[in-house]
């Protein structure tokens with residue numbers, strides 16, 4: 185099993201994460217709180233009330249977990265393709281896999297990385313939703329003092345299973361959309377790269393960016409439900425499950441609720457995934 189895909193997935197994911205976290209914080213707030221009138225209003229209020237640090241709340245755990253999550257994503261994808269097509273990453277330029285195999289390998293990577301991601305994503309969302317100013321003497325103390333305290337509190341109050349709250353919604357979100365992610369990337373790379381050659385940096389950046397947008401537009405409806413399921417149970421349980429959360433959200437807010445945060449998701453997805461794929465491709469070429 186080639187290890188370099190896992191390491192390349194780790195490094196490229198970390199670069200993308202830091203670039204995209206402020207967008208992600210605004211998205212989570214828009215999806216789970218009703219106090220903001222839109223993206224700009226949310227950004228202004230976060231900056232005024234919580235300073236620049238407010239945009240980076242909840243990033244430390246995803247930064248630690250991205251090593252696992254993105255390396256599982258790219259490592260499982262590449263090695264599933266190796267099993268399905270008996271071709272390594274380098275060989276695939278000369279022997280391109282079918283889109284069916286790409287989609288299946290992407291879904292496999294998406295499902296497994298979602299399972300690894302679930303506890304870290306839950307803690308990220310819980311911390312991102314704390315609107316108290318960053319700890320200043322005399323300011324009101326937020327419920328969670330940090331990622332470790334958040335994990336310990338959830339574990340103490342809800343047990344091990346509490347750390348996987350929203351995990352089913354996360355798996356339903358990521359499994360098909362990561363398939364879309366890789367199909368879009370591979371399709372655009374082939375479209376703009378001469379047969380058998382490596383895509384240029386510009387092609388990788390654009391293909392990676394649009395792969396991010398395509399997959400996040402498709403993922404946004406379940407991304408909203410996932411965030412709400414993760415915030416459920418903070419004080420009292422409101423939803424009986426993913427379906428109940430979907431039905432009650434539509435009943436109260438209309439079908440538009442499923443596209444809450446789609447603009448910011450897309451704005452974030454382009455640069456994050458352009459950087460992720462560019463660093464991933466170059467790391468593998470250096471090691472190839």
Ligand SMILES: CN(C)C(=N)NCCC[C@H](N)C(=O)O
Pocket residue numbers: 197200204254257357358361362365396399400403453456457
């Ligand atoms: C739509 N979804 C869930 C995905 N495309 N997931 C795959 C990679 C996501 C990337 N690390 C990012 O944070 O955008």
